[in-house]
Ligand SMILES: O=C(O)CCC(=O)C(=O)O
């Protein structure tokens with residue numbers, strides 16, 4: 213993460229010696245956070261303090277403090293870190309996070325999980341052997357050996373054991389029954405789904421975090437490194453449900469993720485194909501689709517699709533039966549932070565690339581036109597000059613003939 217944007221620049225304009233309102237504060241250069249943590253420094257414990265964020269956030273951030281701040285007391289450090297965090301997470305967002313935390317706590321203290329074995333990763337019972345082997349080998353060749361790339365940037369592979377899919381479906385059903393029986397008002401996975409559930413909200417967050425860290429990160433590092441795939445550090449995990457009495461289809465959209473894992477859990481259904489329409493940056497999200505960008509994929513239970521969040525897509529109507537998919541939106545805070553400072557076009561956006569190629573084509577065409585007319589001019593002028601210029605003093609243009 214670039215911490216530059218978090219540094220208080222107001223100090224600079226106040227005065228040169230770093231004092232304001234009589235309070236001595238470190239000078240501007242001293243207030244810069246260190247990009248790399250000081251691993252030799254032993255941070256304070258903040259467990260006993262009533263703070264807005266988890267105490268470990270402060271302990272971790274302390275290692276990034278400027279050297280001059282490491283020597284000050286705990287209260288001063290906390291104050292300094294509070295100011296930074298306040299600017300990083302605005303008031304409205306902090307309230308939202310707090311409310312969500314309380315919402316989760318309410319669920320977790322009342323919902324009784326049905327299959328406790330789901331709440332920790334057990335690779336051999338969760339995943340098919342080919343997937344475990346490829347991840348264990350951790351090479352591009354091993355990934356390629358189990359993956360198909362039916363369209364650029366869309367990777368499909370066999371991932372989940374049928375017994376795991378059944379167990380997860382039964383846990384989701386149990387959760388939904390609890391929601392129904394207790395009349396608990398749950399939050400749906402996103403603004404586009406009226407059905408489905410957020411797995412992170414009822415205790416599966418740690419398991420999914422591990423799934424992302426140990427099983428998805430190696431692949432996304434290999435295939436989506438330039439769009440944050442090598443620095444995934446948070447996720448949003450949920451299931452979506454389609455069919456009778458559920459959502460029918462999912463409209464055209466981009467995900468709030470750098471990399472999305474979408475695995476079909478079952479059950480039996482027809483329709484529900486995923487359709488893709490090319491990768492786009494914010495600026496071009498509504499631009500037309502090029503013929504080569506159209507792609508459709510039919511879901512198969514246990515089979516995963518891995519794609520960029522910015523790869524525009526949607527799902528056609530599930531025409532019969534019941535389809536449930538597991539979604540893991542994987543995010544990279546580093547990539548998002550860096551993107552704020554990006555001024556140039558995005559190398560990964562199909563439309564940016566098309567525009568760049570078009571600009572190159574036009575400038576090449578213009579150059580050719582100029583060269584052609586120059587040649588013509590040179591030819592003519594040389595002919596002319598041949599007529600008028602004495603042989604001893606011929607213009608350079610003759611050399612081009
Ligand atoms: O229904 C699907 O398979 C697609 C779901 C999806 O794209 C999403 O929830 O973001």
Ligand SMILES: [Fe+2]
Pocket residue numbers: 465466467525
């Ligand atoms: Fe999506």
